[in-house]
Amino acid sequence: MAICGHKLSLCGLILSVWGIIQLSLMGIFYYIRSVALFEDVPGLEHEGTFDSIQKFYDDADQGYLQNAYNCWIAACLYIITLAFSGHQFWVNSRSSLRV
């Protein structure tokens, strides 16, 4: 059953392959607490100073871990997208062959 057209399914394929690779890598980098990604860690937008160093570290650790999981969740969603658009692509190419 074809829902997407030929081009859309191809687009979905490429996008999901890219998404899987980049998001799972980013998940790993968050998991190992990469400093380069520090700016995008949630829960650290404090005005001025922090309450205590320990609190800050805890927040940061929590944020890093959360983002790592989020990245992997998104990557998993892209795996589903990949499977879906792969199936669509297959259906499309099969039907185009038949004609």
Next chain:
Amino acid sequence: MGSLFRSEEMTLCQLFLQSEAAYACVSELGELGLVQFRDLNPDVNAFQRKFVNEVRRCDEMERKLRYLEKEIKKDGIPMLDTGENPEAPQPREMIDLEATFEKLENELREVNQNAEALKRNFLELTELKQILRKTQVFFDEHEGGVNPTESMTRALISDDSIARQGNLGSVQLGFVAGVILRERIPAFERMLWRACRGNVFLRQAEIETPLEDPSTSDQVFKSVFIIFFQGDQLKTRVKKICEGFRATLYPCPEAPADRREMAMGVMTRIEDLNTVLGQTQDHRHRVLVAAAKNIKNWFVKVRKIKAIYHTLNLFNLDVTQKCLIAECWVPVLDIENIQLALRRGTERSGSSVPPILNRMETCEDPPTYNHTNKFTSAFQALIDSYGIASYREMNPAPYTIITFPFLFAIMFGDAGHGLLMTLFGLWMILKEKPLAAKKIDSEIWNIFFGGRYIIFLMGAFSMYTGMMYNDIFSKSFNIFGSAWKIHYNSSVIYDEIEMTLNPSTSDYSGSPYTFGLDPVWQLSKNKIIFQNAYKMKISIIFGVLHMLFGVVLGLFNHMYFKDKIKIICEFIPQLIFLCFLFLYMVLLMFIKWLMYYPTDDKDKITYSPHCAPSILISFINMVLFKEPNKVEDCADYMYNGEMGIERFLVVIAVICVPWMLLAKPIYIMRNQKKSNYMVSHEQMNAATENGDAEQPAHNNTVHRVEGGHGSHAEEDLGELFIHQGIHTIEYVLGSVSHTASYLRLWALSLAHAQLSEVLWQMVLSKGLKVQGFEGGIALYIIFSIWASLTVAILVLMEGLSAFLHTLRLHWVEFQSKFYSGIGHGFQPFSFETILDSAATQTADE
């Protein structure tokens, strides 16, 4: 094989072909595609040439083939394109081909005519069927059931009117029935009303299914109508109106039994017609399928024959009518191949006399021919779109293969975007054959596909510079361990929000990051300031080297053409000017990099950033002979004797300007005077002997000057001065403005880095900062937005802009130093190009 550094050596050849062998030989040469024929009878118009008749026959064949192709396309039959390249058929085969096409065309036309007639018949019958069916309803509605005529009278005219008309006798109501296009109904109705003053009665019903118009084969909607009227006059009037509206009238019997009988007859006839129509269609389909198998092949054959005769038309006929004489440009290195092809042609035609190919001397400019392959052709196309190289001039293409992607990459430095580009290029390269076979007509796709190797190289180089800048989608990787440490104590961290790194303290370990930029800069606030200093200098250094390379290539040009004057009067001063001013500036940059370092030590303050001079300011001071501004505790100059050396360099560089401007014209002028003197001296002697000095003196001068000193002496001296002036000004001002122009490398690189950073912060960061597990879904959506924006803006748009800037740097800044580009291209007679252009032409239609 020829080299890419210069265009191939060409020679003009004369070719004697025996009349019988000429066709086969030209066919072989067309397959080879290495010969450019000259038109030997340019004054003869197209209709007076020898092989007009054959060309016309080919045109006719092509027309028939196009007709066939149109019919095949109409039926949606796939045309078999095996991609095979049949040889040009023998001339005698042409008659066979003609006969085949003639037969096919006639058959097809006949079938079409028959089909059209049948269809028309079918249409009429269906319309009649519809009329019978619809009118039945009209009749039934008002049917008393006894007498049709009576029923009509009753239906149309009410009882009292019958009573009124009673004394006039019984009235016979007539009617006509027909079919009309549905959109004409309103006008038709109004017209009838007006013309007959309301004395007719129109009923109409729509035919639900669309009918096929046999002549245009469009689907049209029609309506059935029936008109009742009284009297013959009205009848003629109604008929005329019907005619005017192109309505078709059909006889409709009045008696219901007759109508029923007729309907039955019509039904059976429609059945019969349907079978006949089906058979006709089948026949047409069979004919077309058979033709579709061969049509591409036939097209190739006919086009080849036509091209051969067209080429033969360019030849001269020998006096004896037994051989054809052609003149052609030929690459010297390929003469062997051409001889072989000619021999093959002779053998094929069975002629015993071998064709003769002999080289001719000429003073014409030969065409420029660069032997390219699929890799170099794209780069050569970049060069050729600026201007085709003059004959045997240095070809910038081989250097462009490296410098072009490299300069592009300096501007496009991001490993992530580079990776995307590389993958795209790589995919096109790996899938080269299937993609080329697909023959996609989209112009944009063809541009990308033609430049696949450029795209691949640009992407690969961008990955390298991206690593250098440590930018991957604007993020940095810390692979080798940053060279910086943080020594702030907690009180500082509590109080201050923004902190900068100071390399003069122990924050910096002293040994730099192993490869590229230290990742710590990504998070620091003074990143842009730090990078600007580096990128600006880098772009000037590469720019000066690039221009210097161009000037040096000019030397090879002069050496090749043995132009000593140009070496002495142009190349040397140009080189000195560029080196002494701009290469020296580059040198100052390196001195600054090597001498100064961050330190807080008071003893070493002369080597601290506090004392480091601005290169731009010191360069301006150098040119203007100004003293540098005094700064406390610092040395005025970077090294001892700097002032003396700089003044010397500037003076020499300035001297180079009049050298470039005047040396060459003056030298030529003096030479000319000398020769003129010698000539007039000789003529004086001759004149005294002959007695009349005027006439020969004039002739002799012209002759001698032409022979002795080439074309220079003929030029007007004033023009020479102006030309040289323009050239000098262009070079001197150019080297200043071009050096500044290379700053675009820095500007675009900065813009690209900033844009990708902004995209990350404004889009992807929003998805990453969502708290909790909903973040995963948010990230899923936002990532796709970010990815498409990355491709659209950063890779496509920024890539295009960086590409254009690189192209400009090559065309203007680099090639203006040595490239004249005033040649004309080599257009060999080749079946491949002819077939390709024919294919694209049909695709355009």
